[in-house]
Amino acid sequence: MSAMVERATGSTMTRSLRRVRALARSELRMLLRNRTAMFTALVLPVMTVGALSSMDLGDDTGLSMASLTVTMLAGFALLYVVYYNLVTAYVGRREDLVLKRLRVGELTDAEILTGTAVPSVLVAIVQIVLTWAVASIAFGLDAPVNALLVLVGVAAGVVIFVLLAAVSTAITRNVEMAQVSALPVLFVCMIFSGMVVPTSNMPDLLQQIVQFVPLTPVIDLVRLGLTGQTPDGDTVGFGASFAEAAVPAAIAVVWVYVGWWALRRWFRWEPRT
Template structure:
């Protein structure tokens, strides 16, 4: 990737073309749009005990934000990058005026918009259905979500480099999905894990993002914890940018 500047017009054009392809896949789009509401109402039917409802609802909404990021941004974009590569779309775009970063960002734009919309629906519906208070620090939650989108978009580009075809994307994305779901505190608090695993889980790619999301929602986090979470996220972002620049594949695998 040779330049870091983005041309809004080209980025919008690439995003529109990618959005058209996404809309045509009605099955995937329907599942993605319904996911937040389904998560909220399924949880509502399983909550018991008024003294635990607020805590469980808040944990579900913050975990739901993480699930949206992983499912909509990461897993969806791996398939998108692989499909565009195998169809020679990326190769053709690269021979034109669009820069490498614009091509990658344009492909990620629809998933980004969809994820932000889902999270907004998740927060609003969850607050109404589960009687959960709104975030105490909305700017911190938004910053954490945007950081998560950027990080997972990069990780999806990296994962696509060793994904042979769209059919195998479900396999290559599974390790990060499981590690994040189990180790980054999406639904199970990190503190509930064995003590030996906690320091390792805190260093997982999405752990810093989820720490910031929870801190922005509930407040009360220590400055040191926020700093550590931010540094972990920045470190993974730097590693991901380096890896994508070195190993991302623009042409079909042979």
């Protein structure tokens, strides 16, 4: 009996992965045809990080320019490539009634949202990996203190900003409005998450507040995994990094829960009448 259940479960998962893969291929083709989306995904994060890196922020942050660049690119990739691109993608598919038609078929709601998100997520991950590889070769970036925390941070960031992108569609009437509706999240995360200037350089009261910005726990985990630098500005080794990761990891879990709850409550599958 248990073997039959396992086979049925495996077969269901296989079919689900095939449906997600088919939808993701379709979304990738549309992404490649959209010059604005490709510019946002591939050029804008790199340009922004390059401009900020030229300001010699490493001297003020206590980080090497290589680790600062990788951390910034990770943050900008999540904001621009995952969050902003997906706000426009979800709204565009909703307004064109694509989401409504997809729900009539075999695809589940989770498969539709996941398949739409896969191309943007893959582009963001490729950007982050390539930036880390270039920084390691060109700037002599040391091996990560705790690579597991880097992976956890990036994975948490992907989930958080996919969910936030879906939630943001509730206040976005059309694709053009995405440029406005996405601004609050982009602005707050870029200024107060610590991806450019560590939160340890901020006033104490502000530090307590900004740790709950959705990108902050992601940046804290990535920076801690790369360099061993804690949110307080101290430096720890491999073993101690797990204890230091507890708070940002917990905050990231809260954001995942909040995002999932908000998606279920406010996400619209059809245009507003």
